[in-house]
Amino acid sequence: MALLEVENLSVGYGTRRGYLRAVEQVSFSVEEGRSLGFVGESGCGKTTIGMALLGLLPSNGRVVGGRIIFEGEDLLKKGEEEMRKIRWNKISMIFQAAMNALNPVQRVQDQIVEAILTHNPDMQKEKALERVAHLFHLVGIPEQRMKDYPHQYSGGMKQRAIIAMALSCNPRLVIADEPTTALDVIVQHQILEETKHLQRELNLSIIFISHDISIAADVCDEMGIMYAGQLVECGSTQEVFSSPRHPYTRALLASYPTLTGGRRDLAPIPGETCNLISPPSGCRFCDRCPGAMGTCMSETLTWMEITPTHRVLCFHCGKG
Amino acid sequence: MPTWTRGFDINIMRKKRDRRHIRLQERFHWIALLQEGWSIYRRNLLGRIGMVLLALFGIMALCSFIPPMIDPMYHPMTGVDPDIPSTTGPCVKHWLGTDYMGRDLLSQLLAGARVAFMVGVSAAFMSIFLGTAIGMIAGYMGKILDTLLMRLADVIMVMPTLLVVLILSSLFGQLNIWTIVLIIALFRWPGVSRVIRAQTLSLKQRPFIDAARVAGASHLRIIFRHIMPNVLPLSFLYMTFRVTSAIIIEAALAFLGFGDPGTVSWGMMLQWVWKTGNMFKALYWLLPPGICISLITLSFYMLGRAMDEVLDPRLREEEQAG
Amino acid sequence: MKNTDPPILKLENVSKIFGIKGSLFSRTRKKVTALNRISLSLYHGEIFGLVGESGSGKTTAGRLIVGLDRPEEGSIFLDGLEITDLKSREWRNHRRRVQMIFQDPYQSLNPQLSIFESISEPLIIHKVGDGEERRTRVKEALKMVGLSPPEDFMYRYPHQLSGGQRQRVAISRAMVLEPELLIADEPTSMLDASYSAQIFNILLELRNTFSVTILFVTHSLAAARYLCDRIAVIYRGSLMESGPADQVIGNPKHPYTQALIDALPKFGQSGKVKRYETLLKVERKVSEPVGCSFFIRCNKAHEGRCRLEIPPLKATGPDHFAACFYV
Numbered sequence: 001m002a003l004l005e006v007e008n009l010s011v012g013y014g015t016r017r018g019y020l021r022a023v024e025q026v027s028f029s030v031e032e033g034r035s036l037g038f039v040g041e042s043g044c045g046k047t048t049i050g051m052a053l054l055g056l057l058p059s060n061g062r063v064v065g066g067r068i069i070f071e072g073e074d075l076l077k078k079g080e081e082e083m084r085k086i087r088w089n090k091i092s093m094i095f096q097a098a099m100n101a102l103n104p105v106q107r108v109q110d111q112i113v114e115a116i117l118t119h120n121p122d123m124q125k126e127k128a129l130e131r132v133a134h135l136f137h138l139v140g141i142p143e144q145r146m147k148d149y150p151h152q153y154s155g156g157m158k159q160r161a162i163i164a165m166a167l168s169c170n171p172r173l174v175i176a177d178e179p180t181t182a183l184d185v186i187v188q189h190q191i192l193e194e195t196k197h198l199q200r201e202l203n204l205s206i207i208f209i210s211h212d213i214s215i216a217a218d219v220c221d222e223m224g225i226m227y228a229g230q231l232v233e234c235g236s237t238q239e240v241f242s243s244p245r246h247p248y249t250r251a252l253l254a255s256y257p258t259l260t261g262g263r264r265d266l267a268p269i270p271g272e273t274c275n276l277i278s279p280p281s282g283c284r285f286c287d288r289c290p291g292a293m294g295t296c297m298s299e300t301l302t303w304m305e306i307t308p309t310h311r312v313l314c315f316h317c318g319k320g
Numbered sequence: 321m322p323t324w325t326r327g328f329d330i331n332i333m334r335k336k337r338d339r340r341h342i343r344l345q346e347r348f349h350w351i352a353l354l355q356e357g358w359s360i361y362r363r364n365l366l367g368r369i370g371m372v373l374l375a376l377f378g379i380m381a382l383c384s385f386i387p388p389m390i391d392p393m394y395h396p397m398t399g400v401d402p403d404i405p406s407t408t409g410p411c412v413k414h415w416l417g418t419d420y421m422g423r424d425l426l427s428q429l430l431a432g433a434r435v436a437f438m439v440g441v442s443a444a445f446m447s448i449f450l451g452t453a454i455g456m457i458a459g460y461m462g463k464i465l466d467t468l469l470m471r472l473a474d475v476i477m478v479m480p481t482l483l484v485v486l487i488l489s490s491l492f493g494q495l496n497i498w499t500i501v502l503i504i505a506l507f508r509w510p511g512v513s514r515v516i517r518a519q520t521l522s523l524k525q526r527p528f529i530d531a532a533r534v535a536g537a538s539h540l541r542i543i544f545r546h547i548m549p550n551v552l553p554l555s556f557l558y559m560t561f562r563v564t565s566a567i568i569i570e571a572a573l574a575f576l577g578f579g580d581p582g583t584v585s586w587g588m589m590l591q592w593v594w595k596t597g598n599m600f601k602a603l604y605w606l607l608p609p610g611i612c613i614s615l616i617t618l619s620f621y622m623l624g625r626a627m628d629e630v631l632d633p634r635l636r637e638e639e640q641a642g
Numbered sequence: 643m644k645n646t647d648p649p650i651l652k653l654e655n656v657s658k659i660f661g662i663k664g665s666l667f668s669r670t671r672k673k674v675t676a677l678n679r680i681s682l683s684l685y686h687g688e689i690f691g692l693v694g695e696s697g698s699g700k701t702t703a704g705r706l707i708v709g710l711d712r713p714e715e716g717s718i719f720l721d722g723l724e725i726t727d728l729k730s731r732e733w734r735n736h737r738r739r740v741q742m743i744f745q746d747p748y749q750s751l752n753p754q755l756s757i758f759e760s761i762s763e764p765l766i767i768h769k770v771g772d773g774e775e776r777r778t779r780v781k782e783a784l785k786m787v788g789l790s791p792p793e794d795f796m797y798r799y800p801h802q803l804s805g806g807q808r809q810r811v812a813i814s815r816a817m818v819l820e821p822e823l824l825i826a827d828e829p830t831s832m833l834d835a836s837y838s839a840q841i842f843n844i845l846l847e848l849r850n851t852f853s854v855t856i857l858f859v860t861h862s863l864a865a866a867r868y869l870c871d872r873i874a875v876i877y878r879g880s881l882m883e884s885g886p887a888d889q890v891i892g893n894p895k896h897p898y899t900q901a902l903i904d905a906l907p908k909f910g911q912s913g914k915v916k917r918y919e920t921l922l923k924v925e926r927k928v929s930e931p932v933g934c935s936f937f938i939r940c941n942k943a944h945e946g947r948c949r950l951e952i953p954p955l956k957a958t959g960p961d962h963f964a965a966c967f968y969v
Binding site: 041042184185186188189190192211212213214215217218237241251252254255256257258259266267268269272273 | 695696804805806807834835836837838839840842843861862863864865867868869891901902903904905906907908909921
């Protein structure tokens with residue numbers, strides 16, 4: 001059985017302008033020790049999924065449908081107390097721009113110790129410190145830097161500290177939301193390499209959320225492409241990259257400049273994202289899709305299987 | 321949306337490309353902004369109460385012209401009822417009673433409302449004008465000018481307004497109401513200028529200011545075209561707070577006997593009650609002006625709090641993401 | 643695209659030092675050298691990429707060129723004329739020739755001005771045409787960046803547009819005066835990939851149609867490769883390598899460029915890409931860095947020379963230079 005199985009998850013936000021359908025009928029699963037990447041542009045709902053999994057939606061957001069089954073239990077049916085036991089202990093999250101989340105007036109080791117003790121009140125402080133030392137070694141921060149304050153750390157080290165904090169209570173699943181966006185190219189590469197290394201060593205499952213498809217592809221075993229709240233394509237990284245089926249996936253891949261291969265062939269996607277307050281009932285990519293038929297906008301979408309591990313949310317892409 | 325705006329639907333605008341309709345589209349934006357602001361304001365309970373109270377006082381101020389027209393004996397300053405030589409309670413002829421000279425109290429109260437608005441709004445307006453201009457210049461120009469202006473602001477801020485006016489009037493005799501307004505304005509601008517300066521400093525860092533410089537804009541143009549429009553909403557907000565302090569200062573001055581003797585204000589009414597020893601004897605005379613002062617300041621304060629919510633940038637963020 | 647004409651933009655040994663004031667009680671002012679004796683030449687009609695990570699000084703270089711800051715040392719020449727020490731009034735004359743696009747499309751447009759007002763502002767400042775002509779020019783400028791029909795956009799406000807659209811408005815504002823030189827400071831780093839691609843293509847089209855020279859400041863080597871004719875790689879205020887884009891990326895000579903290329907995600911790239919492995923696992927501990935700025939991380943560096951001497955730009959091919967002793 002998969003570690004995490006999400007079925008037909010739908011999330012919406014109440015705004016002054018109306019009800020915003022941020023995530024629409026998204027289904028996916030994450031096996032133990034495997035990583036899944038969610039890729040999409042801003043506003044596609046990937047961060048919302050991450051927050052919904054942990055029950056951390058803001059006050060105007062609510063889950064309006066679906067099930068989130070973690071270790072056999074539906075998380076949506078759990079109350080706040082039970083969710084608190086799961087957060088950090090079983091599922092932890094690295095938020096966007098997390099390095100700014102470090103308290104500037106507290107030593108880094110103290111912050112991690114606090115995280116550990118909050119979720120394991122019975123643990124002794126010495127044991128917690130030992131654990132912190134072990135974690136620092138794991139993520140590659142020299143032990144003598146444990147007592148420093150956050151401002152003494154470089155950007156890459158802060159991010160490593162955040163990763164250490166996320167791993168502090170031995171979670172089985174880590175949700176990483178754009179963990180490397182604010183970092184330089186070289187540091188980013190190092191962090192990604194270490195993430196892969198950690199995943200193998202600790203047999204972690206990771207949900208990696210990013211707007212950059214090449215970063216996600218480097219780290220993840222499986223990929224899910226999101227557009228306007230819908231999961232439009234899902235499969236192993238190899239399959240999605242080498243034979244993308246959905247027109248949006250193809251267009252997305254074609255809009256990234258590459259280091260090798262032909263120059264001068266970037267094809268931007270025409271048009272704008274649809275309005276999430278009153279989206280079309282069918283495919284939301286319709287008005288920008290080169291292969292759109294009149295019916296796409298109104299027909300309910302179903303998954304088309306290309307291989308047992310590769311599926312596409314489009315009538316016309318499944319064939320051939 | 322109210323029916324009368326339905327005709328300005330933006331899709332219709334797009335289809336008709338006439339110049340006339342494009343102009344309407346420009347105006348439409350302001351209407352849209354005001355409507356949006358109004359709908360936020362309306363939901364705020366304090367704002368609603370404040371609006372109602374202010375409307376009441378506004379009506380009082382407008383009605384202050386009526387009593388003298390009915391009968392000269394109702395004039396707040398000079399109208400003397402020949403039948404009543406001293407202070408009396410409410411009766412049919414005088415709904416609130418009369419003061420020690422036989423003048424009608426209700427007309428005095430109405431005139432006081434007029435004076436409160438005049439003083440409050442003009443003093444506030446002048447101090448905001450000064451404070452905004454000085455704050456923008458100090459924030460934008462920086463360096464020595466900034467230091468000088470802010471030290472000047474500090475010096476003025478620590479001086480107690482009331483005390484200075486008392487000293488001035490003891491030196492120069494009774495002050496005219498407009499002089500008082502001017503002095504209040506001159507002593508009240510530092511608070512505003514600090515806030516406007518802070519706002520200007522943060523605006524100065526924003527790329528659109530750099531973009532204007534790169535386009536070749538002069539400093540003056542940047543201040544008036546780019547900084548001022550972004551700073552004015554804050555100025556208007558502060559104006560509501562300034563009105564309350566202006567009204568209270570004027571009332572206090574009048575009460576202490578340093579107001580303009582030719583103007584009937586609520587503070588002046590309180591002074592007359594006190595001076596003639598009727599403070600605890602004639603409650604019908606004491607209570608109305610006191611309650612009015614409290615209520616009008618309270619209503620301006622509520623107005624300010626509700627406007628705060630309208631202007632809060634957090635609301636603007638929601639617009640962008642939606 | 644180098645030709646024998648004089649360069650349209652030339653930087654000669656330009657340095658920019660920021661002094662951070664110490665506290666009231668300390669004597670020393672901490673100094674940060676953002677640019678350390680940079681020399682660059684841009685030729686008419688080319689797209690030149692300035693590639694560097696954050697803190698490399700690339701944005702500072704752009705700001706110096708448009709006159710938002712002044713260099714402490716060195717000279718900047720615009721089409722032969724020295725613009726280093728111009729007073730603001732004298733700068734006016736040059737504003738029409740060099741313009742800038744900023745990184746953050748959400749902050750580079752005044753939220754209180756309509757699109758029409760934002761774009762027509764440079765025209766008003768430089769007293770170009772009357773009301774009717776300005777309207778025509780603004781419409782042309784909007785069409786140039788693909789915001790058609792222009793009437794749909796002219797009277798909207800920035801918060802009603804998406805990030806990609808706002809950036810296009812910023813481009814049309816920069817182009818409305820028909821400048822000869824355009825500095826694009828990371829114009830796509832805050833945009834999604836599909837919008838970035840639009841911006842790249844617009845810049846290419848502008849160069850092809852108007853022969854405007856573009857200095858493209860970026861942290862992405864791949865974007866620079868797509869867009870630029872020549873590239874310069876900058877690290878901690880010094881140029882590490884410069885040359886034609888294909889050469890610098892296909893055959894990098896400087897260890898830092900090689901490290902950058904190693905660090906880029908490779909999945910999905912056609913063909914196997916070579917790894918250079920020029921980065922040290924652990925940085926060297928140096929008390930007073932006076933030599934090559936890349937010394938502490940370079941595993942090809944030699945203790946003696948690299949630590950004490952700053953390597954000059956050495957030619958490693960026609961028009962291809964690298965600042966390293968060991969290429």
